[in-house]
Amino acid sequence: MQELGVVVLAVSTDSRFTHKIWQEQELSKMVDGGVPFPMLSDAGGRIGAVYGVYDEAAGVDIRGRFLIDPDFVIRAMEVLTPEVGRNPAELVRQVKAYQHVVRTGEVTPSGWNPGDTTLTPGPELVGKVWTKWKP
Amino acid sequence: MADRKQGCVAAAAGPLAPSDAREVTAPATMQEVPRMLAKVGREAPDFEAIAFMPATGDFGPVRLSDHRGKWITLCFYPGDFTFV
Structure with missing residues (x-):
């Protein structure tokens, strides 16, 4: 993410003190040097509520990921119940795709990765996408 | 004595309304329902x-x-010291 110029912010309902100890006691043993990004405290869940990820019964923010562009517009979101973890590779793919879209004005078909065919929407492409791209 | 800003329980500002938003005057019960x-x-x-x-x-x-x-x-994630 750092290589792509993306700021990462992690948020849970834990206190900042718990974040510190988690980093020191566990995360630093999973990731060399610990995680580099700020760990925000959303005690009370007010931020999670605004983002639609606060579970009032459990009192926690469920797993939600939001990609925000430099104009402060939310481009993508993914929300999971707690049992299943995320796939960071898909986030990286989406970041690269959105950065390409913003840079070029082209659009990226299903499953696009850097180097794959992109499309330029326009009247002449209507009904002829098949000539440019196949799944 | 610890710095006041480093107190035990610090209320974060939380969600911030846009600067041009007018003050909400809805009843308290309505304000508690997050949108x-x-x-x-x-x-x-x-x-x-x-x-x-x-x-x-x-x-x-x-x-x-x-x-x-x-x-x-x-x-967002459910909690520190959880498993996934």
């Missing part, structure tokens, strides 16, 4: 929260809009 505002294609709801900053080992406020102009990934 989901985050949508793709719309501006991200701004907020401020107190954070642990691994880069410095210190605590400090983080405002989402401080990072305007950059790509941002905001990751």
Whole structure:
């Protein structure tokens, strides 16, 4: 993410003190040097509520990921119940795709990765996408 | 005596209304119902929260809009010391 110029912010309902100890006691043993990004405290869940990820019964923010562009517009979101973890590779793919879209004005078909065919929407492409791209 | 700003329970600013928004005058019961505002294609709801900053080992406020102009990934997760 750092290589792509993306700021990462992690948020849970834990206190900042718990974040510190988690980093020191566990995360630093999973990731060399610990995680580099700020760990925000959303005690009370007010931020999670605004983002639609606060579970009032459990009192926690469920797993939600939001990609925000430099104009402060939310481009993508993914929300999971707690049992299943995320796939960071898909986030990286989406970041690269959105950065390409913003840079070029082209659009990226299903499953696009850097180097794959992109499309330029326009009247002449209507009904002829098949000539440019196949799944 | 610890710095006041480093007290045990610090209320973060939480969600921030746009600066041009008028003061909400709805009854308290209505204010307690959170509205989901985050949508793709719309501006991200701004907020401020107190954070642990691994880069410095210190605590400090983080405002989402401080990072305007950059790509941002905001990751919510259920809790420290959980399993997944």
